[in-house]
Amino acid sequence: MFWIVSGEGIFHGLAAAIKNKYGLVQDKTSWQIAVTDQLSFFERLLVGISNQLHHTVWNGFTFYDLIFPLFIFIAGVSMPFSYSKQLNGLPDAKKKIYRSLIKRTILLLLLGMIVNGLLQFKPYDETRFASVLGRIALSCFFAAIIYLNASFRWRIVWIVVLLVGYWLLLTLIPVPGFGAGNLAAEGNFAAYIDRLFLPGKLHRSVYDPEGLLSTIPAIATALLGIFTGEFLRLQKYSAKTKALYLTIAGVLLLLVGWLWGLALPINKNMWTGSFVLYTGGWSLLLLALFYFVIDVLGYKTWSLPFVWMGCNSILIYMAAHGVVDFLSTSEFVFGGIIKQFSPQWSEALLWTGVALIQFAALYFLYKRKLFLKL
Template sequence: MSNTNTPHQPARLLSLDALRGFDMFWIISGEHIVHALAKTTKHPFWLWLSSQLHHVVWNGFTFYDMIFPLFLFIAGVSMPYSMQSKMAKAGVASAAELPFAVKKKLVLSMLRRTCILVVLGMVVNGLLKFDGYENTRFASVLGRIGIAWFFAALIYLNTSFRAQIIWFAGLLLGYWAAMMWIPVPGFGAGVLTMEGSFESYVDRLLLPGKLHDGIHDPEGVLSTIPAIGTALLGMFTGRLLQLQKIPAMQKVFYLLGAALVLLLAGWCWGLVFPINKRLWTSSFVLYTGGWSVLFLSVFYLVIDVWGFTKWAFPFVLIGTNSIIIYLCAEGLVNFHTTADFLFEGLINYTPDAWQPVYTALSVTVVQLLLLYFLYRNKIFLKV
């Protein structure tokens, strides 16, 4: 008789693909649509939403600061599903039962994935236009996702659930202690500015090539440590969603409760350790984790529990090929040229004030047409 308390391998969560696509949508073209609408209409809602689609300069939080941690969180949610599939192929029920040879092969596969993401991140940074070692930026968004996911996966494979909780707390507390107590030459301890923070100091010491901001890199070495915590939060969420014994609606309530706790904890910690994306502070991990769980709970409820799926299809197209569309949108493909070729003639017949809105929408249409072609032909970039 099977133990219904243990995770199982359910069907793919459509809500997870849709949420990944929703998250990526704002990067690839959604922000441009909103900015154009705000400029054209001057409506308070669009003006507010447009203001949310910019990063804060340093301390603070906007919706745009959610996009990166939400994507990493989603990668963490997917982790138990992919791992459980590999364990099922090996004929075992848990990571602890994996034979050493199988686990070694799995870790090497994870390392390969991480290396590919690091290289792709450098390509996004302009590696293909190589201008010397000193002008090459090695840190990247994709690189952080790969590295943080890799270490979170190692923790998942080699520790119990209780130990994973300890790891999560230890990473956040350890990072906070280092940032507050280790002195930086010329600045002292606990200075949380771009130049004086311990995180920036470590980047200047250890990161090769150039830093994003000269004296600091938002995807630097030390701040990747709490980013592992973001992936672990996703992993905890994925473990919950896998459990057979808990009814779906009960899972939604658990997720909503966890989101509120994380938001409150992050806000409270932020009073002494500010919420800061560039430093990826521990309070930022908790606060963005709360929003991530909240978003997932809504998508899970509407799509996987209530079964309302058709509205999310454009997001699913983006979410199932998120790496491809991210690389293309970051400069490998000029969607604007194609959109102008196809739609500029029609757009020229519209009122001048609205033409930037329709131009931004035309770029989204071209992107979705490409993604639909890939989806229909079952072409997916899996790293």
């Protein structure tokens, strides 16, 4: 969440200063900055991080492509912990969970549309109904239904059916004017379904990256998180052993996802099965790393600001995407200080101010136990 609400702005600002200093070329489609030998190691690092904070145009993978599936994955990890407490000997527990699930799903769908500008009351064909929050809502809803009603083995079957079934849909069903197996932006079957059935405006005119059909494999992303959460709840393994097994599983998923990507491209916009497994591998590796550092080694203090952010992740996401003008606030608060520095650093310093304001607000909410719960 840090990266998408302020972190990316800081590193894009730093990279822009380096780009202007050396006259580097930036691709206007992918926003990748060309790295040359004249840059120092530190400058290369900053530009490299900035380049990773842009989505791939179509096929391929960057760190920024991982953030969305990682969020769904972590939501899946939390389910076994949350639902095990609710299901523990309580009568009609499932009915209560279903009611909560439906309420949460509807609220997230509405909040996603509000982030997209629903309250601006634009004409129907200019209103986008699909959203990031909407995909989180739907993928986690169906994954939760599967988790609550299917055994461990059947959940594995569900993942296989979702991913292989979606692959077959993409490759076997012909799209008018393009034929079968076309995986280009306009010619793929998921984009065709979006054009036929997704209401309102499509985010990319010929398809929507949070469209209808591509939500199906996102359910598998949440299920991978559920399997991980179940594993973490096991008492028979030590924390160190769990971190090791998570690492091994992550490497295996990365390898399988990469190999599948040779036949079915790793593609976030279509949310291909190879993308699900590849990002699942990275999600496991990151979880293993932080689990080892925080839970095994006990280094926790450094992570507190991110705990504040995680406890109000939906709130800060909405605030940063149109509800609060953090840039103007940062300029108002820190403008005098920023002017003391060279203008080339203004963008990076302005976004650093945004981060400080956000963390201060999140700390205030955390200390007073004020959380946006859905």
